[in-house]
Amino acid sequence: MNQFTSVHVFYLLQAARWTLLLSLIALMGGGVLGLVLALGRVSRSRILRGLATTYIQVVQGTPLLVLLFLSYFGLSLAGYRLDPLIAAGLSLTFYVGAFLGEIWRGCIEAVPRTQWEASDCLGLSRFQQYTHVILPQAVRIATAPTVGFMVQVVKNTSLASIIGFVELTRAGQIVNNSTFQPFLVFLFVAAIYFAICYPLSVASRILERRLHVAR
């Protein structure tokens, strides 16, 4: 049996980079998808609203784990053999998009109706209203809940371990298999997750304060 040594620590830290990369993919992909969905949800077109609502309800009603199984095992049965990183990135994108879409819809709707009216009376087109008046204010409202949700995303990447993607949690399992010191190993894993997530929470608070002062 091996002792838990600096070699293991180094291994875990290396794996944490994959956790970060996966989080980044999920947030960027999910961010783009979320914006499209949020705009769809507040669209004047009934069809777009319906599509966005259906997507969000279906994905929010599906466990992330099932999404992972579908994209990794499901697609491989259909003949598409995805790399675990791609499969995990794809599932998380779909998942994060659904939640950000709904969070951001709320933020867009939280901008007072009168801002629409005032900008309408000044002759701005709907696109100009969005880009210059509504979205800049919605972004401010969205900052705190979005960063709060980012913390969830970072932690949820651990589910990718189930399809064999070696991120932080999977690396913890591997180290534990060789050292058999679960308490120590997973405490260390938890500490790394905390080290990633805590700055996000702090950043959220600072950002919120700064944006508030700046307006």
Added chain:
Amino acid sequence: MSQDSAVSIGRPRRNPDGPANAADIVVSVRDVTKYFGPLKVLDGVSLDVRQGQLVAIVGRSGSGKSTLLRCMNGLEAIQGGRIVICGHDVGAGKSNRAELRRDVGMVFQSYNLFPHLTVERNITLALTLVKKNSKPEARRIATEVLALVGLADKIAAYPEQLSGGQQQRVAIARSLALSPQVMLFDEVTSALDPELTVEVLKVMEDLAGRGMTMVLVTHEMAFARRVADQVVFMHKGKIWEAGPTAQLFAHPTTAEFTQFIGTGL
């Protein structure tokens, strides 16, 4: 205001009490009916506003006066009748909305400045985006309209750094910057303390003096009485009583209006 001014305010004031002339009519409201669900909020309303006139619409809460104003520039759809403002048929849908917006300015009770933008950008936003003015040009206009409302020194401020009265004056300046033919004021002093109300009313009186065509919904009866050419009293979604200000106040013909001015509202 100098001749080379970038902002045009109204037109030379013609005799507002003279005989009606079709070419003079800036706002024409004909038999307008408006429902909120089953509730009839405007019931066959007809009203003309002539070039250079200041028309004050008064009445109790729920009498339909704000709704009438909002219908005038298409913020609310009407179910019957016709509204033509500066030659644009308001009910004609999106096609002429841009021209309508260019000719009609509106100021709201809650100011509705854009909180994330400076005073300058609040004013220049539509100038650069809609009127396609260059940035220096837009800036010059902003400076000019801010001077008109006495806030030239606040050009770099954010709305939340201003008092309510100052915010409302910026909102008036923002609307003025687009050189509208007519301006609609929807209870613009109702959210203000009395001393802040005075500074906003002063700006409006100044505008009226420059010949701007103005329609205002107001609770400031003393102001309406002093400045308005015509007063329209609304009651239960109808124009209950209307006419030249002095005449109307001196000889009210309906019990409702007599009571309304009697209560000091």
